[in-house]
Every structure is written in C-alpha cells, then in structure tokens.
Amino acid sequence: MPRLPAAIISCAVCWYHRFNLSLRDIEELLLERGVSVTYKSVHNWCDRFGAQFARRAKAARDRPGSTWHMDELFVNLRGEPYVLWRAVDEHGTELDVLMHKRRDKAAAKRFWRLLRSNPVPRRIVTDRLRGYPAAKVEIPELAGVKHVFVKAAARVNNRAKNSHQPTRRRERQMLGFRDPRRT
Missing domain, CATH: 1.10.10 (Arc Repressor Mutant, subunit A)
Structure with missing residues (x-):
C-alpha cells in the first residue's frame, strides 16, 4: 500500500x-x-x-475561563473500578483529566498539581467530596481561590457533569474500557 x-x-x-x-x-x-x-x-x-x-x-485553544468545575466519575477498566477526575472551565472546555484508583485526598492533590499548567482560577466549583478542600489547603497557589461546594442535585456543577456524557457513551459502545490511554 x-x-x-x-x-x-x-x-x-x-x-x-x-x-x-x-x-x-x-x-x-x-x-x-x-x-x-x-x-x-x-x-x-x-x-x-x-x-x-x-x-x-x-x-x-484559548485561555481557560476563571471558573473551574471539577468532578469525578467511576469507570470500569478491565472489570475494575477506577475514578476519572475531570476539570472543565465555565465554557465547557476540558482542562485536564486524571485516572486514579482512589477517590481521596492524595488523588485530589495529584489532580490539583496536574492542573498547574493552567492559570490560577478565581473560583472552583466542586461537589462535597472532602478530598478537594483538604488537598487545596496544601497547595499555596490555590490559597486565595474561592471554593464553592454544591449538592449533587443543585445543578451548579452541570458543566462537569455534561462533560462526562461522551465518556459514558463511549464506555457503552465499547462495553467497558480495556486500555487506560483510550479511556
């Protein structure tokens, strides 16, 4: 050929x-x-x-917006549950993702560090996961950032929730993920 x-x-x-x-x-x-x-x-x-x-x-792409929406999603990789951490800005542009085995302070801290390549936001919107504020305290750049907690039903974090839809659709099509890079 x-x-x-x-x-x-x-x-x-x-x-x-x-x-x-x-x-x-x-x-x-x-x-x-x-x-x-x-x-x-x-x-x-x-x-x-x-x-x-x-x-x-x-x-x-353009500079990310000043409000970040962060959320996590459970996916199956080779039959094992993993957490897919995702951050999007107020325009729905995906900032970064992280795949981790756990949903705790250490994973949240790793995710915050991964997002350092972006300018510091003015406001961060997350769900009530306790790992976010615990990890945020340990990162000095994020000390002055306003942190807004929302209930899952409040629909304030819809930017992050909507960004999960293509991942879910792809997971259904592939009948689960087998390769972490493709997830």
Missing part, C-alpha cells in the same frame, strides 16, 4: 479524537473522499499520533 500524505493521517486522527466517531466511521469517511484505508490503520495512526494531536489542540 502506498504511503499516505501527512494531511490525510492528521485529518483521520483529528476526526477520531475531536468527534464521537468509531474507527470504522472514519474508514468510511475517508473512503467517500477516495482514500482507501482499513480501520486498523486508523487505529495505529491514533495510537502513534494521538498524543501529538492532543498537545497541539491544547496549545491552540
């Missing part, structure tokens, strides 16, 4: 990571455009170039 131009590979990887498409959907879209590839090729491209695409997309 002849080697394909970088623009086609980049487009396929972009579609896979940006939209909720399966590998076979991307194979069909490329075929409609006259490019014959297998879904396995698309899978290999996503594994090989996916991290580069994510870095470029993160660098190209």
Whole structure:
C-alpha cells in the first residue's frame, strides 16, 4: 500500500479524537473522499499520533475561563473500578483529566498539581467530596481561590457533569474500557 500524505493521517486522527466517531466511521469517511484505508490503520495512526494531536489542540485553544468545575466519575477498566477526575472551565472546555484508583485526598492533590499548567482560577466549583478542600489547603497557589461546594442535585456543577456524557457513551459502545490511554 502506498504511503499516505501527512494531511490525510492528521485529518483521520483529528476526526477520531475531536468527534464521537468509531474507527470504522472514519474508514468510511475517508473512503467517500477516495482514500482507501482499513480501520486498523486508523487505529495505529491514533495510537502513534494521538498524543501529538492532543498537545497541539491544547496549545491552540484559548485561555481557560476563571471558573473551574471539577468532578469525578467511576469507570470500569478491565472489570475494575477506577475514578476519572475531570476539570472543565465555565465554557465547557476540558482542562485536564486524571485516572486514579482512589477517590481521596492524595488523588485530589495529584489532580490539583496536574492542573498547574493552567492559570490560577478565581473560583472552583466542586461537589462535597472532602478530598478537594483538604488537598487545596496544601497547595499555596490555590490559597486565595474561592471554593464553592454544591449538592449533587443543585445543578451548579452541570458543566462537569455534561462533560462526562461522551465518556459514558463511549464506555457503552465499547462495553467497558480495556486500555487506560483510550479511556
């Protein structure tokens, strides 16, 4: 098979990571455009170039908003429960995610540290998980940040809850996750 131009590979990887498409959907879209590839090729491209695409997309986006919504979600990975920590800004832009085995202060602290690459927010909205304030106290940059706690039913943290929907949809489609990188 002849080697394909970088623009086609980049487009396929972009579609896979940006939209909720399966590998076979991307194979069909490329075929409609006259490019014959297998879904396995698309899978290999996503594994090989996916991290580069994510870095470029993160660098190209606007500065995050001043209000962060943080939430966690339980997912099954190879039949074991894991916690997927997620932070989104007030516009719904995902700031970062962390997959961890536990839902405690140490995991929250690790997640706060992961978010250091973003500018410090003015306000943080979380649920009533006790790990958030305990970990926030130990990080000096977050000392002056207003921390708002919401009840699960209050719908103030809907930005974070809505960002879980594509993950849940993908989990149903794949009948559970098998690879932490794809989760």
